[in-house]
């Protein structure tokens with residue numbers, strides 16, 4: 023037990039992030055059930071005085087791979103991974119507060135891609151795990167998060183925690199989140215044009231700190247990095263992919279391997295006899311993105327905050343620093359993609375998908391969203407925004423944080439614009 027206390031103090035040195043378990047301390051447990059992994063966030067809040075909002079004081083984080091959707095056919099086993107993470111919270115939260123500590127799980131694109139039946143079976147098993155725990159289980163505590171909510175939360179996190187939402191001069195920054203199965207784009211439109219030209223369900227209003235924000239946000243299901251790999255291979259939505267070999271010019275020529283995603287096994291490999299390299303790869307990837315995404319004119323001239331797999335791949339290829347993050351341009355991804363794809367033998371210690379991933383990111387940004395070559399992307403590790411977050415998960419901007427952090431203001435109050443406009447044939 024005392025070990026646990028020590029470890030906790032290591033994580034949050036008292037001078038930087040003071041932890042003092044007074045009567046006004048309370049906790050919240052949030053699970054982020056992503057397509058590639060399940061993460062637990064155990065937050066500590068302190069209410070300094072009754073009239074103030076509770077302040078976030080500390081966080082414990084842990085994660086497991088694969089994500090829940092990998093257990094599509096074994097829901098009990100999936101829930102077991104959640105239970106093991108929840109056991110950490112038993113150690114971290116003082117027993118007398120267990121009954122008052124809410125526990126919530128929000129699933130994202132991995133579960134959205136499953137059939138309703140399989141997704142519900144997983145959520146039901148998780149709910150049982152929660153109910154058998156000593157924690158408070160609010161109504162609707164286990165659910166699939168709406169895609170626009172996911173985008174808004176990321177936007178709020180970045181802008182709220184960088185101080186853009188308080189004070190007068192609000193220079194908010196747009197956010198780009200590239201997950202495993204879906205990708206989100208969110209920004210605050212400055213031009214009337216953007217509001218007029220956007221499909222109705224891309225605009226969402228919400229109130230926070232006595233201001234109303236009307237955001238442009240959309241989640242593209244199937245456009246996350248891992249889903250895009252399958253789409254490029256022509257294997258997306260193939261339930262019975264058994265035995266079939268999927269080949270691509272984005273993979274090392276001699277490669278033949280297996281890959282599991284969403285509970286399905288895929289065999290994939292390089293173009294043994296055919297072409298390999300950036301040019302043919304770009305054409306392959308282009309088929310996945312071209313004409314499939316809405317391109318708001320306004321974003322061409324603005325800079326964005328890019329995280330998740332944008333950050334990961336930028337770090338992997340030394341475009342930015344792991345600790346500090348950095349600023350890069352869209353064309354930097356293209357330069358790296360060329361370098362890697364045209365020299366695949368030299369990169370064979372890295373992931374066999376590195377060429378495909380970088381090429382997809384390039385095509386998604388340029389041909390998908392319509393960004394210019396010189397569009398600036400800020401990519402910062404999580405620790406940059408959350409100085410109190412654990413070392414173990416640098417590089418993550420938390421899309422979930424605020425559910426607790428600002429729940430008093432936000433209360434999930436948001437609504438989609440209803441416009442009498444014909445829905446454009448976009449995927450999402």
Ligand SMILES: Nc1ncnc2c1ncn2[C@@H]1O[C@H](COP(=O)(O)OP(=O)(O)O)[C@@H](O)[C@H]1O
Nearest residue numbers: 056057058130131201202203204330331418419
């Ligand atoms: N709390 C977090 N904040 C930001 N990015 C995260 C967080 N947790 C994981 N990631 C990143 O998200 C990507 C994985 O996406 P994931 O959430 O599993 O898929 P999806 O959002 O499509 O369900 C990885 O790049 C991972 O580093």
Ligand SMILES: [Ca+2]
Nearest residue numbers: 056130201421
């Ligand atoms: Ca995610």
